[in-house]
Amino acid sequence: MTAITAASRLARLRNLAVTGLVTTGAAAAALTLMPATAHAAQAPQAAPALASKAAAPAGAKGGANNLDGWIKQSLAIMKAKGIPGTYEGLHRNIMRESGGNPNAQNNYDVNAKNGTPSKGLLQVIDPTFKAFHVAGTANSSTDPVANITAAANYAAHRYGSIDNVNSAY
Numbered sequence: 001m002t003a004i005t006a007a008s009r010l011a012r013l014r015n016l017a018v019t020g021l022v023t024t025g026a027a028a029a030a031l032t033l034m035p036a037t038a039h040a041a042q043a044p045q046a047a048p049a050l051a052s053k054a055a056a057p058a059g060a061k062g063g064a065n066n067l068d069g070w071i072k073q074s075l076a077i078m079k080a081k082g083i084p085g086t087y088e089g090l091h092r093n094i095m096r097e098s099g100g101n102p103n104a105q106n107n108y109d110v111n112a113k114n115g116t117p118s119k120g121l122l123q124v125i126d127p128t129f130k131a132f133h134v135a136g137t138a139n140s141s142t143d144p145v146a147n148i149t150a151a152a153n154y155a156a157h158r159y160g161s162i163d164n165v166n167s168a169y
Helices: 003-032 068-080 088-097 124-132 144-161
Strands: none
Touching: 003 124, 068 088, 068 144, 124 144
């Protein structure tokens, strides 16, 4: 009877282990697929395709006047100033934060409730923009190139690089 008890215990333990792995895997998948609505920007005022046709940003010097061009302009400034970051890291964070809309503004989170809404492509609040503004870019937190470059500068100081940011920062 001891052998049956040991065998049944072993079978039960295996069953619990498999159930635990399945449950953990399902929870991980759910967290991966769950949108981060608490950190999402306000719905864009204009469609992202239209945002790429917006007026040229004050800090833009050459390059396309769209998301690709703004990222490339920022990367050139970042390289000159020694600010780490890649196109992929910038693009990934921009798409999560604003959907590529340079006019996006979050009027719902704690920052907005405190009077400093997050703005622009990388959803920067004005005090952070002022503290991490990069010379040579426009002095406006909604200017696409200035917003990207200041946010990347902030992320470099806080996380080592914008590439290390995978959620709201």
